[in-house]
Amino acid sequence: MGKYLLKRLLMAIPTLIAISMVIYLVLALAPGDPLGELANSPSITAEVRENIRRALGLDQPIHIRYAKWAIAFLTGNMGYSFVSPVSVSTLIWQRLPTTLWVVGLAYFFSLLIAFPLGILSALKRYTWLDQLVTTCAFAGFSIPPFFTGLIFIIVFSVNLGWFPFIYDSTLVVNDINSLMAQAKQAMMPIGVLVLFQTAVLMRYIRAAVIEQLNLDYVRTAYAKGLSSRQVIIRHVLRNALIPVVTLIALDIPTVFTGALVTEQVFRVPGIGSLLIDAINRSDTPVVMSITFIYAILIVVFNLIADILYGVLDPRIRLTLNGLK
Numbered sequence: 001m002g003k004y005l006l007k008r009l010l011m012a013i014p015t016l017i018a019i020s021m022v023i024y025l026v027l028a029l030a031p032g033d034p035l036g037e038l039a040n041s042p043s044i045t046a047e048v049r050e051n052i053r054r055a056l057g058l059d060q061p062i063h064i065r066y067a068k069w070a071i072a073f074l075t076g077n078m079g080y081s082f083v084s085p086v087s088v089s090t091l092i093w094q095r096l097p098t099t100l101w102v103v104g105l106a107y108f109f110s111l112l113i114a115f116p117l118g119i120l121s122a123l124k125r126y127t128w129l130d131q132l133v134t135t136c137a138f139a140g141f142s143i144p145p146f147f148t149g150l151i152f153i154i155v156f157s158v159n160l161g162w163f164p165f166i167y168d169s170t171l172v173v174n175d176i177n178s179l180m181a182q183a184k185q186a187m188m189p190i191g192v193l194v195l196f197q198t199a200v201l202m203r204y205i206r207a208a209v210i211e212q213l214n215l216d217y218v219r220t221a222y223a224k225g226l227s228s229r230q231v232i233i234r235h236v237l238r239n240a241l242i243p244v245v246t247l248i249a250l251d252i253p254t255v256f257t258g259a260l261v262t263e264q265v266f267r268v269p270g271i272g273s274l275l276i277d278a279i280n281r282s283d284t285p286v287v288m289s290i291t292f293i294y295a296i297l298i299v300v301f302n303l304i305a306d307i308l309y310g311v312l313d314p315r316i317r318l319t320l321n322g323l324k
Helices: 002-029 046-055 062-074 088-123 128-142 145-159 176-213 216-223 228-257 260-266 271-280 284-312 314-322
Strands: none
Touching: 002 062, 002 284, 062 284, 088 128, 088 176, 088 228, 088 271, 088 284, 128 176, 145 176, 145 260, 176 228, 176 260, 216 228, 228 284, 260 271, 271 284
8 A cells, every 4th residue: 555655656746747837838828918917007118017027037938937936836935926016825825714714614514415415315216305305416516606606696695685795805703793794704605615516426425325235245235134224334335435535535625726606706705716816817826826736636635535445445455555
């Protein structure tokens, strides 16, 4: 197992290097000028703009700019934004708590809801309960989040006036009242994300459990006299979790990048809205840092998934231990 993970880690290094090179090349060749906003300012001359471009290193060849960025990133320096007069790491740390609060809580609640509903729907398949849960799940992932967000705003904010439809980024939590206000303004974006993510996870969990229920080892376990509870917990769920772990391992890094559409609908100042703004303004350092950190998280959580495979299924652990 250790040798296998070491090999995967060594393979991940050139993979991440290739990903970073591709992302940097695409961003460098993409249309748009980070200094385009300065071109419309009559107080900034062409000479000043050229000096700014030289100070930002935009006059250098792409390979030199990439090498400088890569060396700086390895030392923890993500550079400075082309648009905001602050470092990229500062911008990310400013937005990250909001993203973790909204998107992180939404994914946590989705897991809490999806697991019991998916398992119950699989065990009670083709009953009225299964049809009800399946119908709600289909509706959940068929309706796009931006449309659900608009419905939430019209119903709960405009008509009922229960929640604010614009997220107040200036709110500071220092007492119980401000905490309640923070929870109220996060209710609708969290609700939109929970509806969509729960539907996807629940359907995936249901399919994984049903697939295991039809296998021979389940019939053998029942024939040996094990109770339904023992068969489900000890055998079915353990094997059904293997593909689900892959889905969750790939989903968790998306918590860092935020919910792009939902954050735009509710004006949530998270990583997702920061990424969209950076793309629109051709702010290469911000876009590069966010996308590359996301790639790193994907690789890391894939390694974590490999470890969990061995914990859930001893056969996988023995296979990995046998790899040379």
